[in-house]
Amino acid sequence: MDKLIVTGNGPLNGEVRISGAKNAVLPILMSSLLVDGKLKISNIPHLHDITTTVSLLGQLGVQFQVDERMAIEADASGVNQIRAPYELVKTMRASILVLGPLLTRFGEAEVSLPGGCAIGSRPVNLHIKGLEQMGADIKIEDGYVKAKAARLKGARINMDLVSVTGTENLMMAATLADGTTTIENAAREPEVTDLANCLNAMGAKVTGAGSDVITIEGVKKLHSAEHRAISDRIETGTYLVAGAVTRGRVKCKDTDPTILDAVLGKLREAGANIAVGEDWIELDMKGKRPKAVNIYTAPYPAFPTDMQAQFVLLNAVADGTVTVVETIFENRFMHVQELQRMGADIQLNGNTAIVTGKPSLSGAPVMATDLRASACLALAGLVADSPVTIDRIYHIDRGYDCIEEKLSQLGASIKRVASHVWAREQKKPAA
Numbered sequence: 001m002d003k004l005i006v007t008g009n010g011p012l013n014g015e016v017r018i019s020g021a022k023n024a025v026l027p028i029l030m031s032s033l034l035v036d037g038k039l040k041i042s043n044i045p046h047l048h049d050i051t052t053t054v055s056l057l058g059q060l061g062v063q064f065q066v067d068e069r070m071a072i073e074a075d076a077s078g079v080n081q082i083r084a085p086y087e088l089v090k091t092m093r094a095s096i097l098v099l100g101p102l103l104t105r106f107g108e109a110e111v112s113l114p115g116g117c118a119i120g121s122r123p124v125n126l127h128i129k130g131l132e133q134m135g136a137d138i139k140i141e142d143g144y145v146k147a148k149a150a151r152l153k154g155a156r157i158n159m160d161l162v163s164v165t166g167t168e169n170l171m172m173a174a175t176l177a178d179g180t181t182t183i184e185n186a187a188r189e190p191e192v193t194d195l196a197n198c199l200n201a202m203g204a205k206v207t208g209a210g211s212d213v214i215t216i217e218g219v220k221k222l223h224s225a226e227h228r229a230i231s232d233r234i235e236t237g238t239y240l241v242a243g244a245v246t247r248g249r250v251k252c253k254d255t256d257p258t259i260l261d262a263v264l265g266k267l268r269e270a271g272a273n274i275a276v277g278e279d280w281i282e283l284d285m286k287g288k289r290p291k292a293v294n295i296y297t298a299p300y301p302a303f304p305t306d307m308q309a310q311f312v313l314l315n316a317v318a319d320g321t322v323t324v325v326e327t328i329f330e331n332r333f334m335h336v337q338e339l340q341r342m343g344a345d346i347q348l349n350g351n352t353a354i355v356t357g358k359p360s361l362s363g364a365p366v367m368a369t370d371l372r373a374s375a376c377l378a379l380a381g382l383v384a385d386s387p388v389t390i391d392r393i394y395h396i397d398r399g400y401d402c403i404e405e406k407l408s409q410l411g412a413s414i415k416r417v418a419s420h421v422w423a424r425e426q427k428k429p430a431a
């Protein structure tokens with residue numbers, strides 16, 4: 001397995017282009033199953049999860065044209081499979097998003113249960129409960145969700161919990177249902193809104209996306225469409241935090257400042273000067289150490305859980321003692337023990353981390369455990385007094401497009417080393 005070696009190199013200073021949003025593109029790619037025709041999607045990030053999704057959909061019979069301008073054209077007119085196998089689903093939980101589209105277009109779907117991941121058990125009971133309310137007959141057999149419905153019926157669904165992919169799966173299923181569906185306590189994330197906009201371009205009738213009540217009036221068929229995915233707000237926040245922890249200046253281009261209010265507010269509270277334009281955000285610490293900020297994660301528009309690890313790091317090198325409370329996932333503090341190995345002063349108490357900042361951290365070999373934790377560790381290397389070697393970086397490749405190139409563009413000293421090269425270098429006698 002490759003490793004990333006990150007060496008502190010002073011304040012970052014530069015500009016970086018933000019890629020399309022992974023968590024918008026994944027459900028939008030799955031929505032291609034709804035159309036007996038083509039769906040062209042642009043602003044696609046180069047990520048492992050996108051490759052996984054293309055191979056999963058390819059196995060179901062979707063044909064793809066991929067062009068170098070980060071655009072993908074999916075043609076689901078020849079789909080001839082309704083079974084999403086465990087081998088693929090286990091590598092990417094978001095694969096559960098084929099369930100709604102397959103069921104509503106073909107009347108049948110068999111999707112492997114995704115299973116948990118490092119950050120939590122990740123159940124899909126709310127996806128299943130909503131589809132049953134729409135008239136689906138669902139059995140869980142041999143680790144698969146087996147669903148059947150001649151035609152789904154519109155229903156009034158109240159989600160027990162705010163679920164991003166739960167909202168997305170049910171919204172897609174409702175587009176071809178007989179009648180009108182309302183989803184109450186719906187997720188309000190911008191990626192849900194982006195999916196709704198894409199579905200409407202395909203001829204669906206979705207209203208209320210971005211609020212907590214989404215209404216979908218079922219139609220008979222959807223048609224081919226084109227859609228440009230929104231920019232990645234979490235990638236944006238990650239590079240802004242990189243600027244903050246190194247006391248530097250970072251400008252993120254091709255991004256959207258209107259979907260990052262909670263994160264920009266916390267960066268300003270930490271002492272960052274933030275300037276924004278229509279499609280750019282510039283953070284400038286003017287060489288100052290960030291101030292520590294209390295964090296409480298919650299569904300959008302509150303502070304996003306996907307930025308929690310990055311802010312634990314910010315607080316680990318900031319001035320002050322604060323708490324970081326994780327309310328969405330039950331096990332999303334695995335980056336803490338890695339940061340503690342780097343000398344960070346963090347006490348864990350259930351879903352609360354009490355962080356006392358230090359001016360810098362010490363280098364150490366660390367291990368990435370999930371996507372955002374691995375990004376946090378890469379950023380930690382920027383403020384360590386000796387190199388940080390990060391193992392299991394396949395996690396980072398799932399969600400960050402060309403992270404070495406982008407951080408290097410900002411002045412970071414970061415390199416990817418193949419594990420056999422790294423092992424050989426370890427054996428060399430000390431110079």
Ligand code: EPZ
Pocket residue numbers: 023026094120121122123124125126127128161162163164165166305306328329330371372399
């Ligand atoms: C989406 O995951 C994102 N993934 C996650 O991003 C993100 O962290 C999460 O939303 C929260 O914002 C994608 O969009 C592909 P949830 P999702 O359903 O939809 C519980 C990243 O780093 N729940 O909103 O799987 C669940 O256990 C990833 O890019 C149920 O109990 O999350 C959690 O506690 C990580 N039953 C809470 O709801 C269900 O049926 C919110 O989960 C569904 C969810």
